Amino acid sequence: xxxxxxxxxxxxxxxxxxxxxxxxxxxxxxxxxxxxxxxxxxxxxxxxxxxxxxxxxxxxxxxxxxxxxxxxxxxxxxxxxxxxxxxxxxxxxxxxxxxxxxxxxxxxxxxxxxxxxxxxxxxxxxxxxxxxxxxxxxxxxxxxxxxxxxxxxxxxxxxxxxxxxxxxxxxxxxxxxxxxxxxxxxxxxxxxxxxxxxxxxxxxxxxxxxxxxxxxxxxxxxxxxxxxxxxxxxxxxxxxxxxxxxxxxxxxxxxxxxxxxxxxxxxxxxxxxxxxxxxxxxxxxxxxxxxxxxxxxxxxxxxxxxxxxxxxxxxxx
Amino acid sequence: xxxxxxxxxxxxxxxxxxxxxxxxxxxxxxxxxxxxxxxxxxxxxxxxxxxxxxxxxxxxxxxxxxxxxxxxxxxxxxxxxxxxxxxxxxxxxxxxxxxxxxxxxxxxxxxxxxxxxxxxxxxxxxxxxxxxxxxxxxxxxxxxxxxxxxxxxxxxxxxxxxxxxxxxxxxxxxxxxxxxxxxxxxxxxxxxxxxxxxxxxxx
Amino acid sequence: xxxxxxxxxxxxxxxxxxxxxxxxxxxxxxxxxxxxxxxxxxxxxxxxxxxxxxxxxxxxxxxxxxxxxxxxxxxxxxxxxxxxxxxxxxxxxxxxxxxxxxxxxxxxxxxxxxxxxxxxxxxxxxxxxxxxxxxxxxxxxxxxxxxxxxxxxxxxxxxxxxxxxxxxxxxxxxxxxxxxxxxx
Numbered sequence: 001x002x003x004x005x006x007x008x009x010x011x012x013x014x015x016x017x018x019x020x021x022x023x024x025x026x027x028x029x030x031x032x033x034x035x036x037x038x039x040x041x042x043x044x045x046x047x048x049x050x051x052x053x054x055x056x057x058x059x060x061x062x063x064x065x066x067x068x069x070x071x072x073x074x075x076x077x078x079x080x081x082x083x084x085x086x087x088x089x090x091x092x093x094x095x096x097x098x099x100x101x102x103x104x105x106x107x108x109x110x111x112x113x114x115x116x117x118x119x120x121x122x123x124x125x126x127x128x129x130x131x132x133x134x135x136x137x138x139x140x141x142x143x144x145x146x147x148x149x150x151x152x153x154x155x156x157x158x159x160x161x162x163x164x165x166x167x168x169x170x171x172x173x174x175x176x177x178x179x180x181x182x183x184x185x186x187x188x189x190x191x192x193x194x195x196x197x198x199x200x201x202x203x204x205x206x207x208x209x210x211x212x213x214x215x216x217x218x219x220x221x222x223x224x225x226x227x228x229x230x231x232x233x234x235x236x237x238x239x240x241x242x243x244x245x246x247x248x249x250x251x252x253x254x255x256x257x258x259x260x261x262x263x264x265x266x267x268x269x270x271x272x273x274x275x276x277x278x279x280x281x282x283x284x285x286x287x288x289x290x291x292x293x294x295x296x297x298x299x300x301x302x303x304x305x306x307x308x309x310x311x312x313x314x315x316x317x
Numbered sequence: 318x319x320x321x322x323x324x325x326x327x328x329x330x331x332x333x334x335x336x337x338x339x340x341x342x343x344x345x346x347x348x349x350x351x352x353x354x355x356x357x358x359x360x361x362x363x364x365x366x367x368x369x370x371x372x373x374x375x376x377x378x379x380x381x382x383x384x385x386x387x388x389x390x391x392x393x394x395x396x397x398x399x400x401x402x403x404x405x406x407x408x409x410x411x412x413x414x415x416x417x418x419x420x421x422x423x424x425x426x427x428x429x430x431x432x433x434x435x436x437x438x439x440x441x442x443x444x445x446x447x448x449x450x451x452x453x454x455x456x457x458x459x460x461x462x463x464x465x466x467x468x469x470x471x472x473x474x475x476x477x478x479x480x481x482x483x484x485x486x487x488x489x490x491x492x493x494x495x496x497x498x499x500x501x502x503x504x505x506x507x508x509x510x511x512x513x514x515x516x517x518x519x520x
Numbered sequence: 521x522x523x524x525x526x527x528x529x530x531x532x533x534x535x536x537x538x539x540x541x542x543x544x545x546x547x548x549x550x551x552x553x554x555x556x557x558x559x560x561x562x563x564x565x566x567x568x569x570x571x572x573x574x575x576x577x578x579x580x581x582x583x584x585x586x587x588x589x590x591x592x593x594x595x596x597x598x599x600x601x602x603x604x605x606x607x608x609x610x611x612x613x614x615x616x617x618x619x620x621x622x623x624x625x626x627x628x629x630x631x632x633x634x635x636x637x638x639x640x641x642x643x644x645x646x647x648x649x650x651x652x653x654x655x656x657x658x659x660x661x662x663x664x665x666x667x668x669x670x671x672x673x674x675x676x677x678x679x680x681x682x683x684x685x686x687x688x689x690x691x692x693x694x695x696x697x698x699x700x701x702x703x704x
Contacts, residue, residue: 056508098497409561
């Protein structure tokens with residue numbers, strides 16, 4: 001049994017992995033080398049989990065897809081830097097076994113697996129997932145020579161805004177020298193990754209565009225109508241909004257395929273994210289928003305297809 | 318008498334109401350965060366299913382066909398109210414915890430299902446056994462689900478602390494967790510069933 | 521077998537009469553115990569709010585606790601030697617349904633002696649934990665004034681909404697009902 005017979009390379013997925021490298025380097029600088037050990041543990045457990053569950057389905061011809069590696073890498077970036085290893089392990093098991101394997105494996109899952117796992121541990125362990133945030137290193141050598149972070153409980157920009165009304169300067173949000181989940185900090189690096197993904201035609205520009213537009217539109221609406229105190233640009237740059245827009249919403253498996261459906265899907269995600277942030281108890285809503293979008297994707301796609309078929313039939317008469 | 322044994326066994330295993338027929342899911346989601354609640358609920362359902370099946374089978378010959386289901390519901394409601402009164406009288410704290418779910422035993426599809434599918438076509442004794450073991454099958458699954466949920470959600474079994482120093486899983490306390498636990502149980506049992514079937518075919 | 525309408529009606533009537541009669545009898549037989557259970561639970565909750573620990577709660581309750589009309593609301597009064605205390609009903613919306621209970625206050629109405637909940641449907645293990653002594657005991661001995669969560673008074677982790685509902689109930693009571701109370 002040769003190892004390479006059990007691995008399926010996927011070119012698109014390689015590109016996603018490449019696009020994540022800068023984010024990882026930056027987050028090591030912010031939070032220390034623990035980020036990398038966390039990634040290693042998550043990937044090891046994730047690959048074993050995928051191997052086990054796919055063996056149930058495919059038998060001896062089992063193949064672990066490169067998509068599983070992407071799931072592991074993205075999932076790790078959504079975690080708080082101080083997350084205990086065992087919680088990270090529970091999440092990745094849920095992601096790949098219940099979020100993906102149970103649906104039949106690669107290309108059959110309805111929901112983005114990384115977010116399923118993230119959501120499961122977020123609801124199960126609210127204290128560990130939200131209470132303690134890490135202070136970031138902001139000078140050289142930063143976290144490159146250290147294992148973890150020294151100081152805790154610096155609130156994230158979104159928590160500061162919601163509880164104390166303090167707005168973090170946009171420059172910090174843009175560059176990313178702020179606390180939060182491992183990969184969500186730097187808007188600039190996420191945008192660079194987005195540019196790379198768009199240039200290599202790996203991710204859908206329609207989805208990215210419409211999620212952002214919808215997010216901007218609804219956060220402006222809520223802001224100017226007085227429901228929310230977060231200015232629109234702040235809303236887009238803070239929290240995981242950009243990260244999820246670029247890497248999660250565009251997941252080709254759980255998103256619709258034609259342009260019109262993608263636009264509708266993007267609008268739903270942008271709206272849900274801002275709506276949850278503004279009106280619910282949760283500080284961040286983008287994770288739920290993408291999952292909500294995922295659950296609507298098949299319906300949107302079918303409705304659009306049926307409408308088109310009807311119009312085509314009408315035109316033929 | 319062999320036949321009764323078969324009825325009893327298939328109701329708990331091969332035709333388990335929750336795992337194989339996917340009936341009675343609503344209450345299995347709602348009350349399974351604590352084992353004590355599950356036990357009381359399971360016993361209540363077992364009691365109602367057994368006696369309503371027995372009663373319906375007993376008077377089946379007399380029931381006019383056009384009001385058959387009406388009478389069945391009536392009989393089931395009768396036993397459910399008895400259970401409800403009994404719990405309020407003798408187990409007030411559990412009755413409070415189960416809240417509306419005792420009254421809702423009446424809507425449990427298992428009971429009506431057994432009445433229609435079995436009791437209405439069979440003599441009283443087999444109907445009693447069938448109803449009783451359908452309830453036992455339900456009870457066992459509830460206990461299995463709540464075993465997982467109570468350990469992970471509270472670190473206890475039947476309210477007794479296991480002395481574990483660990484982080485409780487908040488999700489396990491909430492009803493959605495039962496979806497995960499039930500579906501994993503169904504996954505495992507279906508896999509067994511398929512294997513057993515293949516073996517049977519080969520033999 | 522085909523039967524007539526008359527048979528159907530008579531059959532239905534007989535079944536109804538028999539089953540309803542049995543239920544009515546059981547209900548009549550059990551109702552006193554049920555009411556007693558509810559009352560006992562209420563007594564225990566009240567004593568708990570007052571912070572009274574007793575070997576024979578029922579006897580203690582009968583001896584020292586009386587119903588009292590405070591003008592705008594009806595509550596209870598505890599008299600044990602020189603100590604006097606009041607328990608007043610509080611109520612408000614929770615996350616899933618309304619929460620009700622009693623707030624026990626010292627004689628001068630300036631100190632909270634304790635709080636207890638007689639009815640709540642919050643998420644077990646989350647909001648439901650307002651029933652636990654760890655949460656409720658925090659209120660004992662606090663000055664009765666508008667409260668907010670702080671280091672001394674902590675909300676239940678993961679149940680922010682229920683925790684704030686409880687404070688809202690207490691603060692609303694402080695603002696609207698407390699000034700109207702007639703103690704004497």
